[in-house]
Structures are given as structure tokens and as C-alpha cells.
Amino acid sequence: xxxxxxxxxxxxxxxxxxxxxxxxxxxxxxxxxxxxxxxxxxxxxxxxxxxxxxxxxxxxxxxxxx
Numbered sequence: 001x002x003x004x005x006x007x008x009x010x011x012x013x014x015x016x017x018x019x020x021x022x023x024x025x026x027x028x029x030x031x032x033x034x035x036x037x038x039x040x041x042x043x044x045x046x047x048x049x050x051x052x053x054x055x056x057x058x059x060x061x062x063x064x065x066x
Contacts, residue, residue, distance in 0.1 A: 023031070
């Protein structure tokens, strides 16, 4: 059992070092920045939609209740 685990780890390490193309540090940084900016923009859009929906619901509730 322990031998098969060691074999799996060794083969995984070899595959990761030979067959996987890792991005350059600058490419990784620009991708991370893109993800952060995109997440911020999407978060702001969702927040604005939430505020807008809340205001619409308050208005509708006031119209119904008087």
C-alpha cells in the first residue's frame, strides 16, 4: 500500500514537471489582477441590483399598504 502511494506521488511529480506548462510570474500576476478587478466589478453590479430591488420592493409595499 505504501509503495503504491509513493509511486503515485513520484509519477505525479514527474508529470507536473514535464507535461504541465506553468505560466510565467508576470502572466500569473496579470491574470490574478484581472480576476480581482472582475470580481470587484461583478460584486458592485450585484450590490447595485440588490439596492435597486430593495427600493422597488419598498415602493411596491408602500403602494399596497398605503
